[in-house]
Amino acid sequence: xxxxxxxxxxxxxxxxxxxxxxxxxxxxxxxxxxxxxxxxxxxxxxxxxxxxxxxxxxxxxxxxxxxxxxxxxxxxxxxxxxxxxxxxxxxxxxxxxxxxxxxxxxxxxxxxxxxxxxxxxxxxxxxxxxxxxxxxxxxxxxxxxxxxxxxxxxxxxxxxxxxxxxxxxxxxxxxxxxxxxxxxxxxxxxxxxxxxxxxxxxxxxxxxxxxxxxxxxxxxxxxxxxxxxxxxxxxxxxxxxxxxxxxxxxxxxxxx
Amino acid sequence: xxxxxxxxxxxxxxxxxxxxxxxxxxxxxxxxxxxxxxxxxxxxxxxxxxxxxxxxxxxxxxxxxxxxxxxxxxxxxxxxxxxxxxxxxxxxxxxxxxxxxxxxxxxxxxxxxxxxxxxxxxxxxxxxxxxxxxxxxxxxxxxxxxxxxxxxxxxxxxxxxxxxxxxxxxxxxxxxxxxxxxxxxxxxxxxxxxxxxxxxxxxxxxxxxxxxxxxxxxxxxxxxxxxxxxxxxxxxxxxxxxxxxxxxxxxxxxxxxxxxxxxxxxxxxxxxxxxxxxxxxxxxxxxxxxxxxxxxxxxxxxxxxxxxx
Ligand SMILES: Cc1cc2nc3c(=O)[nH]c(=O)nc-3n(C[C@H](O)[C@H](O)[C@H](O)COP(=O)(O)OP(=O)(O)OC[C@H]3O[C@@H](n4cnc5c(N)ncnc54)[C@H](O)[C@@H]3O)c2cc1C
Ligand SMILES: Cc1cc2nc3c(=O)[nH]c(=O)nc-3n(C[C@H](O)[C@H](O)[C@H](O)COP(=O)(O)O)c2cc1C
Ligand code: FES
Numbered sequence: 001x002x003x004x005x006x007x008x009x010x011x012x013x014x015x016x017x018x019x020x021x022x023x024x025x026x027x028x029x030x031x032x033x034x035x036x037x038x039x040x041x042x043x044x045x046x047x048x049x050x051x052x053x054x055x056x057x058x059x060x061x062x063x064x065x066x067x068x069x070x071x072x073x074x075x076x077x078x079x080x081x082x083x084x085x086x087x088x089x090x091x092x093x094x095x096x097x098x099x100x101x102x103x104x105x106x107x108x109x110x111x112x113x114x115x116x117x118x119x120x121x122x123x124x125x126x127x128x129x130x131x132x133x134x135x136x137x138x139x140x141x142x143x144x145x146x147x148x149x150x151x152x153x154x155x156x157x158x159x160x161x162x163x164x165x166x167x168x169x170x171x172x173x174x175x176x177x178x179x180x181x182x183x184x185x186x187x188x189x190x191x192x193x194x195x196x197x198x199x200x201x202x203x204x205x206x207x208x209x210x211x212x213x214x215x216x217x218x219x220x221x222x223x224x225x226x227x228x229x230x231x232x233x234x235x236x237x238x239x240x241x242x243x244x245x246x247x248x249x250x251x252x253x254x255x256x
Numbered sequence: 257x258x259x260x261x262x263x264x265x266x267x268x269x270x271x272x273x274x275x276x277x278x279x280x281x282x283x284x285x286x287x288x289x290x291x292x293x294x295x296x297x298x299x300x301x302x303x304x305x306x307x308x309x310x311x312x313x314x315x316x317x318x319x320x321x322x323x324x325x326x327x328x329x330x331x332x333x334x335x336x337x338x339x340x341x342x343x344x345x346x347x348x349x350x351x352x353x354x355x356x357x358x359x360x361x362x363x364x365x366x367x368x369x370x371x372x373x374x375x376x377x378x379x380x381x382x383x384x385x386x387x388x389x390x391x392x393x394x395x396x397x398x399x400x401x402x403x404x405x406x407x408x409x410x411x412x413x414x415x416x417x418x419x420x421x422x423x424x425x426x427x428x429x430x431x432x433x434x435x436x437x438x439x440x441x442x443x444x445x446x447x448x449x450x451x452x453x454x455x456x457x458x459x460x461x462x463x464x465x466x467x468x469x470x471x472x473x474x475x476x477x478x479x480x481x482x483x484x485x486x487x488x489x490x491x492x493x494x495x496x497x498x499x500x501x502x503x504x505x506x507x508x509x510x511x512x513x514x515x516x517x518x519x520x521x522x523x524x525x526x527x528x529x530x531x532x533x534x535x536x537x538x539x540x541x542x543x544x545x546x547x548x549x550x551x552x553x554x555x556x557x558x559x560x561x562x563x564x565x
Contacts, residue, residue, distance in 0.1 A: 005319055006320065006468075043316055049470075086319065214332075217320060217530045219325070219529060219530055220280075221303070222284070227285075237287040238285070238291035240282075
């Protein structure tokens with residue numbers, strides 16, 4: 001009925017520390033046909049099952065911030081350990097145009113690294129704005145640079161890049177890059193600010209949303225975006241993050 | 257031949273087609289239920305609601321494999337009092353579309369069914385569907401009321417006394433003689449029967465050496481359930497004369513026709529939403545109309561019960 005609906009067992013091949021509370025788990029295989037922006041449900045039997053974006057797929061990699069009990073358990077995994085995934089799930093980013101601006105807040109950088117890799121491989125121009133509380137919280141900065149992306153940084157304490165919110169980087173990045181589409185992943189406040197800016201700039205935006213994932217396949221209703229968020233962003237009401245998203249496309253004339 | 261008619265009548269309600277959104281499939285909010293109605297569901301069943309708020313079981317709660325879906329959501333709901341304003345809002349939005357609302361209820365104890373039904377009736381749904389057959393809460397609630405004719409009849413009596421709205425009792429497939437249970441609930445005043453709920457089942461992951469769902473067992477739905485659902489509805493249709501909402505494993509217009517032929521008046525659509533999303537309703541309607549046209553059926557009444565004779 002659904003070829004991606006059951007768990008497959010992977011083994012952790014490599015573990016990379018990204019910052020004091022975030023690691024990337026590189027697994028031993030890739031997921032057929034996975035696209036940037038899609039997610040997996042990661043399962044540790046007897047512990048829990050939670051959603052994580054693919055931060056790469058050659059082989060599968062997830063980048064996990066330790067924010068609670070399940071993400072902590074993932075951060076404890078060692079090379080050789082099993083990790084069970086079902087997916088890829090949901091709808092990912094769709095490349096539109098030749099010049100792209102990516103905006104990642106916190107672990108929102110994770111799916112964008114997979115997107116940047118695929119956009120750069122197709123010879124596109126890619127700029128990335130990354131934001132965090134301070135320098136030590138930034139994620140995947142070197143990875144984006146080594147892919148050939150132009151990178152702008154913002155930190156709330158000013159310890160790296162511009163001091164302030166990530167969205168403050170938008171005008172500068174727009175001038176330098178002249179993007180045709182903007183892509184963003186991060187906290188909801190950042191996404192709505194970004195969408196408002198994109199509308200003013202007349203640019204289509206693709207936003208990666210979060211929701212409380214249970215079934216992950218569009219049956220239970222748990223991950224529905226609040227109706228007010230849908231209205232604000234011009235998304236059809238009843239948007240399911242697992243089925244219609246996680247990436248939602250906002251056209252510049254639909255945002256109100 | 258003219259385009260076949262899909263409209264039908266059910267307990268005095270006029271529906272544009274026979275497809276009903278099954279309980280527990282995206283029936284959690286006014287916006288989602290409105291979305292499903294706009295996508296072509298002719299009636300909407302809300303997620304089952306009980307006396308108290310429940311978070312449901314921990315993840316994993318759902319997996320899908322080649323032949324169907326296994327779920328143990330665990331009756332996640334906000335509790336009857338909090339559900340009323342949601343259902344009122346839903347009813348208002350659905351009424352504007354001419355789509356009836358069926359409100360599903362459950363309760364852990366016999367005596368709670370009446371109270372939940374009374375509270376939910378305040379939202380004035382078009383029908384109350386009484387879920388006595390969820391297989392995923394047996395460790396907390398004990399054997400489901402659907403397991404015997406006596407307990408099924410007792411719940412029906414309680415709800416019948418509590419409300420004046422039409423009621424449909426939702427039966428389980430895992431009983432020796434479903435027709436006896438159907439007769440028992442109809443004798444107690446059930447206006448309709450919904451059949452079937454999911455079938456208790458389990459999947460084990462070999463590498464993990466553990467059941468896949470956190471609840472260990474779950475309810476099987478989707479294509480694997482279809483032959484069981486057809487058999488149940490076929491037997492119920494021979495035993496009682498109330499309308500049946502035939503549900504279980506239907507994924508195409510031809511599946512829907514088969515369920516009508518087994519004696520169903522309406523057909524429930526659930527797990528197949530996993531493949532198509534909400535647009536599944538218009539696909540199944542188109543397929544059903546094409547099937548009817550190709551085989552010389554002018555209206556649903558000509559298809560209904562065709563396999564019974
Ligand atoms: C589509 C999607 C992609 C994601 N990608 C990443 C990623 O690449 N890297 C990353 O570090 N995190 C990602 N997350 C977030 C990650 O799922 C949560 O951080 C994780 O569930 C926290 O679990 P916990 O037990 O560690 O923390 P908890 O203590 O349980 O909760 C911490 C926070 O996690 C969120 N949460 C709780 N339950 C769920 C649930 N069932 N589904 C989703 N969120 C929940 C809540 O906002 C809560 O405040 C993603 C979430 C979604 C929806
Ligand atoms: C995820 C999920 C949740 C469900 N929740 C409920 C529920 O709350 N109440 C209920 O009566 N049935 C519930 N069901 C059962 C369905 O309404 C339906 O009877 C069953 O799934 C068979 O139909 P299907 O094969 O078309 O899915 C649920 C089914 C699924 C898959
Ligand atoms: S998590 Fe169940 S519908 Fe999205």
